Amino acid sequence: MWKLRLRRRLYTRRVSGTALQRCWQVPLPYTSRDWRQVSFLVVDAEMSSLDVNEGELLSVGWVVIENGAIALDSARHYLIKAENSVGQSAVIHNLRDCELSEANTRAEVLTRFLEAAAGKVLVFHNASLDMAFLNSVSRREFDAPILMPCVDTLVREHKLLNRREVPIKSGDLRLQACRGRYNLPPYPAHNALLDALATAELLVAHAKHRSAGQKLSLGELL
Amino acid sequence: MSNADSQDPLSSPGAVGQPALSPELAPVAEFLQQTLPFNELPLSELYRTVDRIVVQYYCRGEVFNKSTAEKGLRIVRSGAIEIRDSDNKLLDRLGEGESFHIGGLNAERGEVQATVIEDALCYLLPDLAYSQLRESNRTFDRYFSGQRSRRLRRAARYQPEPNTMMQEVRTVMSTGLVTVAPTDSVQQVAIVMAERRVSSAFIVDGETLLGIVTDRDLRTRFVARALPGATAISEIMTPDPETIDAADTVFGTTLMMTQRGYHHLPVMVDGELAGIVTASDLILAKQDDPVYLVQHISRQKDVQSIRELVSGMSNLMVQWVNSGMRAQQVSQILTAISDAITVRLIQLAEEKLGPAPVPWCWTGFGSQARGEQLLGADQDNGIIIADEAREEHLPWYKELAEFVCHGLNECGYIFCPGGIMAQTDEWRQPLATWQKTVRRWATAPTPDAVMRVSIFFDLRSIYGSSQLCSELQKTMLEQASRNSIFLAALAANALDVKPPLGIFRRFVVDRDGEHRDSLDLKKRGVLPVTEIVRLHALAHQLPQVNTNDRLKALAAGKHMTIVDSRNLADALHFIQHQRIKHQCEQILRGKKVTNFLNPRDLPKMAKEQLRDAFTIIDEAQSAVRQTYRAGMG
Numbered sequence: 001m002w003k004l005r006l007r008r009r010l011y012t013r014r015v016s017g018t019a020l021q022r023c024w025q026v027p028l029p030y031t032s033r034d035w036r037q038v039s040f041l042v043v044d045a046e047m048s049s050l051d052v053n054e055g056e057l058l059s060v061g062w063v064v065i066e067n068g069a070i071a072l073d074s075a076r077h078y079l080i081k082a083e084n085s086v087g088q089s090a091v092i093h094n095l096r097d098c099e100l101s102e103a104n105t106r107a108e109v110l111t112r113f114l115e116a117a118a119g120k121v122l123v124f125h126n127a128s129l130d131m132a133f134l135n136s137v138s139r140r141e142f143d144a145p146i147l148m149p150c151v152d153t154l155v156r157e158h159k160l161l162n163r164r165e166v167p168i169k170s171g172d173l174r175l176q177a178c179r180g181r182y183n184l185p186p187y188p189a190h191n192a193l194l195d196a197l198a199t200a201e202l203l204v205a206h207a208k209h210r211s212a213g214q215k216l217s218l219g220e221l222l
Numbered sequence: 223m224s225n226a227d228s229q230d231p232l233s234s235p236g237a238v239g240q241p242a243l244s245p246e247l248a249p250v251a252e253f254l255q256q257t258l259p260f261n262e263l264p265l266s267e268l269y270r271t272v273d274r275i276v277v278q279y280y281c282r283g284e285v286f287n288k289s290t291a292e293k294g295l296r297i298v299r300s301g302a303i304e305i306r307d308s309d310n311k312l313l314d315r316l317g318e319g320e321s322f323h324i325g326g327l328n329a330e331r332g333e334v335q336a337t338v339i340e341d342a343l344c345y346l347l348p349d350l351a352y353s354q355l356r357e358s359n360r361t362f363d364r365y366f367s368g369q370r371s372r373r374l375r376r377a378a379r380y381q382p383e384p385n386t387m388m389q390e391v392r393t394v395m396s397t398g399l400v401t402v403a404p405t406d407s408v409q410q411v412a413i414v415m416a417e418r419r420v421s422s423a424f425i426v427d428g429e430t431l432l433g434i435v436t437d438r439d440l441r442t443r444f445v446a447r448a449l450p451g452a453t454a455i456s457e458i459m460t461p462d463p464e465t466i467d468a469a470d471t472v473f474g475t476t477l478m479m480t481q482r483g484y485h486h487l488p489v490m491v492d493g494e495l496a497g498i499v500t501a502s503d504l505i506l507a508k509q510d511d512p513v514y515l516v517q518h519i520s521r522q523k524d525v526q527s528i529r530e531l532v533s534g535m536s537n538l539m540v541q542w543v544n545s546g547m548r549a550q551q552v553s554q555i556l557t558a559i560s561d562a563i564t565v566r567l568i569q570l571a572e573e574k575l576g577p578a579p580v581p582w583c584w585t586g587f588g589s590q591a592r593g594e595q596l597l598g599a600d601q602d603n604g605i606i607i608a609d610e611a612r613e614e615h616l617p618w619y620k621e622l623a624e625f626v627c628h629g630l631n632e633c634g635y636i637f638c639p640g641g642i643m644a645q646t647d648e649w650r651q652p653l654a655t656w657q658k659t660v661r662r663w664a665t666a667p668t669p670d671a672v673m674r675v676s677i678f679f680d681l682r683s684i685y686g687s688s689q690l691c692s693e694l695q696k697t698m699l700e701q702a703s704r705n706s707i708f709l710a711a712l713a714a715n716a717l718d719v720k721p722p723l724g725i726f727r728r729f730v731v732d733r734d735g736e737h738r739d740s741l742d743l744k745k746r747g748v749l750p751v752t753e754i755v756r757l758h759a760l761a762h763q764l765p766q767v768n769t770n771d772r773l774k775a776l777a778a779g780k781h782m783t784i785v786d787s788r789n790l791a792d793a794l795h796f797i798q799h800q801r802i803k804h805q806c807e808q809i810l811r812g813k814k815v816t817n818f819l820n821p822r823d824l825p826k827m828a829k830e831q832l833r834d835a836f837t838i839i840d841e842a843q844s845a846v847r848q849t850y851r852a853g854m855g
Contacts, residue, residue, distance in 0.1 A: 061246060069346070070277035077246045182279075183341040185300040185318075193246035197277070201343060204279045212281070 001031055001222075004147055011144035019111045020142045026119035028149060031219035035207050038218050040065040040151065041116055042123040042200035044192045045130045048082070052132040058082060060109055061193030062116060063200050065123070068207070070200045077193035078112065079103030106137050117148055121218065125175045125199045127152035151221045153178065153202050160206070178202055182209065247272060254345070257297060257319040258830055259365035267359065274351040278344050286324040286336040293325030295352045301342025308333040314837065315339075317728060325349065326366065391475045392468035394504065395489045395497035401426045402455055404433075408444050409451035411435065422486045422498060425459050431495050433459030436486050465490045468497070476504050512542070512555040519562040524570065525629045528563055532633055535559065536597055536815070540806045549798035550770065557595040560635060561586070561684055564603070567629040568685050571622045579615040581608040584626070584685040585694075587642060591682035592752070593768045594798075597805055598815050601627065601635040602642045602677055604649035606690040611652055623650055642677055653690055657697045664701035667711035676715060676753060679760060680767050695765060702760040706850075709761055713850035716753035717843055721836035722746045729821040729833075737818040743804070744817035747797035747839065751790060754842050757850065758782060769794060790842055793835035800824070800832060 008024055015021040029038045043062040049055025057080050064074035081103045113134070124130045127150045135145040157178045161168050171177055175198055176186055182205035187194050203221075210216050251272045254260040260268060280301070296303075298316050305314045305322060313334065316322060327334040347355070356363040400423040402411050411423050415437075422436040435455060443449075443458040465488045466475055479487060479501060489497040515531070515538070522528045535556075542552055568584055587602035589595045603626075605619055623644035631637050644650050651659070663671040679698055683691035702708060722730040722741040731739045752769055759772040762781045766772045770791055777787035804819045821829055 061244075068278075072247065072250065072275045072277065073273045075244050075247055077244045183301050184279075184343055187249050189246075189249050191246045193244055194249060197247070197250075201277060201279060204277075205341070205343075208279055208281050 001028060001149060004028075004149060008147050011142075011147070014143045018142050019114045020138065020144060020146070023114040023118045024147070028119065029121065029218060031217060031222065033218050034215045035211065035218055035221060036068040039120040040123045040200070040203065041120040042070075042196050042203065043113075043130060043134075044124065044195035044199060045133055046192050047133050050129065052136055055133070056080075056082065057106065057109075057133050057137060059103075059192045060113060061191065061196045062113070063193070063197050064116070064120070065200055065204060068204060070197065070204065072197075075193055075197065076112070076116070077191070078109045080106055080109050107141055110134075110137050110141055114146075117146075121149045121151055121222075123151045123153065123199060123203050125152070125178075125195070125202065126154045149222060151203065153199055153206060156206055156221065157202075160210075175199065175202065179205075182206070250275070250345070253299065253319075254297070256826075257321065258826060259362050260297075261826060262361040262365075263355075263359060267355070271347065271351065271355060274347065276346045276348065278346050280338045280342045280344060282338050282341055284338045288324070288328045288333060290324050292346065292348065293323065294349045295321055295323045295347040297321040297345040297347070299343040299345055301338065301344075302340040303336050303342055304339045305334060305336045308335075311841075323352065323366065389472055390468065391466060391470050391472055391489060391499055392491075392497070394472060395468065395499045396420075396503060397497045399424055399495070399498060401495075403427070404454065404456035404459075406455050407452045408440070408449070408455050408458060411455045412440060421500065423455075424488065424495060424498075425455055426495070429494060431463070431465075431488065432456065433461040434463040434486065434488060435459045438485070463488055465495075466499075467491070472504060475499060479504070512538070512558065516558055516562045519559065519566055522566060525567070525632055528566060528629070529633045532559065532563065535634075536809045539597060539802070540809055543802055543806045549795055549802050552802055553589075553594045553596055553798065556597065556599075557590055557593045560590055560595055560599070560630075563633055563635075564626065564630065565685050567626045568622065570629075571625040574625070575618055575621055578622075578686075579618055580611045581687040581690065582606065582611075582619065583683050583687045583690040584644065585681050585691050586684045587681050588677045589680075590684075591680040591767050593682075594752075596798075596802065599635060600638050601630045602638050603627075603630075603644050603684070604642070604678075604681075605644045605651075606656055606694055607650070607652045608687070608690060609652050609654050619650055620645075620647075640674075640677075642674070653693055656694050660694070660697050660701055664705045664708045667708045672711050672715050675712065676756070680756065682767055692765075699760065699763040699765065703763045709757065709850050712753075712757050712760070713846050716750065716757050716846055717851070719745060719750055720843070721750065721839045723833065723836045723840065731821065737816075739822065740818040740820045742817050743797055743801040743819050747836065748794065748801065750839050750843065751794045751797075754839075754846055755790065757846060761850070786842070786845075789838045793838040796831055796835045800828065 012021075015024070041062050041064055043060065045060045046058045047055040048058055059077065059079045061075070061077040063070050063072070063076075066074075122131075131146070131150065138144060138146045153175075154173050157173055158168070161172065175195065179186070179198060179202050182202065184198075184201050184205060187198055207216055207221065210220075251268055254272060255263075255268060260271070263271065277299075278296075286296075298318055298320050300318060303316045303322065305316065305327065307313055314322075322336055324334070324336055327336075356366065398418070398420070400411075400414055400418050400420055402414065402423050402425055404425050404427060415421070415423055422434060424431060425433040425435065433456065435458060439458050439460065444453070449458075464478075464482070464484070466478065468489050468491045475487065479485070485501045487499050488495055489499055515535075518531055519528060522531060539552060539556070542555070564584065564586070572578070583606045585591075585604050585606055587604065589599055590602060605623055607616075607619060627637065627643050627645040637643065642649055663675055667675075679702070681691060681695060681698075702712075724730050729741060731741050755769050755772045755776070758776050758781060759766060762776065762779060764772060764775045764779070766775045773782070773787045773791045776782040777784045800819065801817055804817075805815050808815050821832065824832060
């Protein structure tokens with residue numbers, strides 16, 4: 001957390017007066033806090049390619065975890081106007097160009113995202129991919145990365161399996177495979193919001209099992 | 223989607239008063255829509271509901287009780303939860319799609335605790351949203367306002383009025399009236415009635431109805447008082463009789479006659495006498511009435527004509543069930559029919575063989591004895607012969623048995639695969655031999671004996687000296703009730719087949735073979751109940767044989783709580799009804815009648831009720847295990 005604060009300092013002047021600055025102004029929770037007292041923003045994004053240099057963001061969805069539970073009225077889903085044609089990945093995401101043309105601009109969605117993220121800890125399943133895209137948008141808008149604390153359920157699950165000395169096969173760390181270990185149901189559809197909800201459920205299950213009624217600090221999840 | 227709904231995606235969804243669920247959450251809504259009673263909600267209300275849901279995850283071992291802060295309705299999305307009362311008695315196991323409200327359960331049933339038995343993802347509908355929904359939607363509210371058992375009870379008891387009862391009484395009245403003058407002598411009137419073969423006459427003056435006289439009036443007001451034959455009929459008539467209008471329903475007429483004890487009612491059209499309706503007119507009104515069928519059986523002259531008469535029985539059953547008849551009544555009637563056929567066959571045999579040499583009794587076993595037969599039943603019967611019978615008497619019984627058993631087989635009651643039939647020598651014995659066999663079985667309950675007992679200990683006299691049957695039953699009850707090893711063996715048998723519910727209340731169906739994805743309602747539902755109830759009845763020396771009667775007697779004798787007794791009766795009736803309805807469908811589709819049902823074919827509510835029924839059976843089995851098999855595993 002102190003590293004984040006240090007890095008934010010480098011950008012203080014650049015972000016002055018932007019949505020990113022307003023987001024940073026809200027104090028972050030202490031890492032010693034129990035996870036149930038922390039607000040998480042669980043996010044998933046869909047992109048047109050897995051390579052941040054080629055692809056662009058197509059949609060973002062998120063839900064909030066508060067008091068260890070997910071309130072569905074916090075669920076949001078935004079389509080982002082594509083600069084290039086969606087092409088091949090439309091098959092994966094069920095997003096067509098015509099749908100995307102009615103969507104929001106990247107800047108609008110980023111602003112909404114930063115408003116929602118203020119004071120919260122971000123959660124992703126495989127954070128590096130999603131964050132790379134979000135940071136690239138942020139750099140273009142504000143000339144600065146997002147610099148928010150992140151929980152990565154994929155990394156957490158990986159560590160958990162390592163600690164239990166379970167041999168990890170390919171696919172074991174995919175979202176649905178992780179959920180299956182906690183008896184979480186499969187979701188039939190595939191979109192940014194539903195994947196965010198699926199990730200949120202995974203985090204709650206993961207944290208509940210690890211804490212087993214005891215305290216589990218935010219630091220142990222980061 | 224209307225224009226009002228397709229708002230700017232950037233406007234804040236979920237803001238107060240705005241039904242704006244993200245369409246991306248549709249899978250959550252779809253899940254809810256497949257659960258009771260959310261399936262009853264209109265789509266807009268369902269979407270508003272989803273918006274208020276809080277998703278929670280519980281690890282195995284977590285509990286909810288009256289001190290749980292968040293009451294609310296919890297809908298199980300995955301995992302399983304168990305509900306127990308303060309005595310730790312299992313009330314329910316909930317799986318995917320089922321829900322509980324810990325506050326409501328505690329208010330209704332005392333201290334109830336819910337325990338997570340398999341890691342569970344739950345959708346919590348907070349109390350405020352839950353009560354708002356109950357206030358705004360009646361169907362939703364009704365689902366939660368009763369206990370599970372009450373829900374089942376309603377289903378088992380609901381009985382729509384058959385349509386035939388709603389037809390006008392004019393369709394069944396007789397118009398061949400005998401009318402006499404008030405001054406005619408009683409003797410004259412009696413002669414006319416005898417000639418016309420009617421049981422009533424009207425006393426009229428021109429067009430005006432003065433009174434009615436019936437057979438009974440002749441008996442009680444004339445013969446019994448020894449009046450002279452020349453007495454005027456007006457002296458013994460019932461003056462100004464009550465009448466009904468020809469447009470009244472058969473139902474209303476039946477009601478009036480039974481309530482007031484009338485057997486004859488004049489029927490009026492526009493205030494003028496037009497006909498008469500009698501109690502037997504009402505019974506015979508319906509050609510498909512089972513009473514009619516039973517009466518006809520007793521008039522047939524040979525096996526062939528009986529067979530023709532009952533060949534349409536399966537179609538009749540479809541009609542009865544469609545007109546709203548319940549399982550209990552259907553099986554009662556089907557048993558009455560097989561009784562009538564048996565009796566008629568015996569009479570035909572006696573006509574051929576001459577009278578029996580010594581007293582005897584034709585005894586029905588199993589479902590026929592219990593009055594619980596359905597279509598496709600095989601025959602289970604035997605003969606008890608009085609002990610004074612000598613060797614040379616026995617061939618008469620053998621010949622009779624062979625005639626009757628073959629006749630039954632021809633009429634559709636196939637030979638018992640296990641040979642439990644009067645034509646088998648073993649099942650045609652003098653009383654003393656029967657009693658010896660019973661004692662041997664009771665003291666050495668081999669698996670074979672126990673299996674036979676389960677058929678044979680339900681017995682009922684169908685024809686002949688019922689005294690012999692009672693004697694045998696007395697021996698059975700004495701032997702059974704005092705022999706705990708025997709009862710334990712019977713209990714093991716009753717526990718042998720488990721209700722087809724997995725630990726998470728999913729139906730356990732056959733995975734392959736001819737009846738893939740189906741479950742056997744008879745084997746898994748009906749027989750366990752029958753066996754449990756028989757066991758209790760034998761242990762407490764109850765002479766009743768019908769399962770329902772046994773349950774009532776068990777409750778009356780305080781051997782079972784009234785609630786348990788009713789729950790088991792309802793469970794049995796519900797399963798039997800599903801079985802009968804299923805058989806009717808098979809008949810309509812021209813398929814072979816079986817007891818196999820695919821639970822997926824049931825409507826949601828019936829599926830839930832079937833689950834309830836099996837849960838009740840499961841609990842009854844636990845009770846048996848504790849009472850009769852304590853310490854035996």
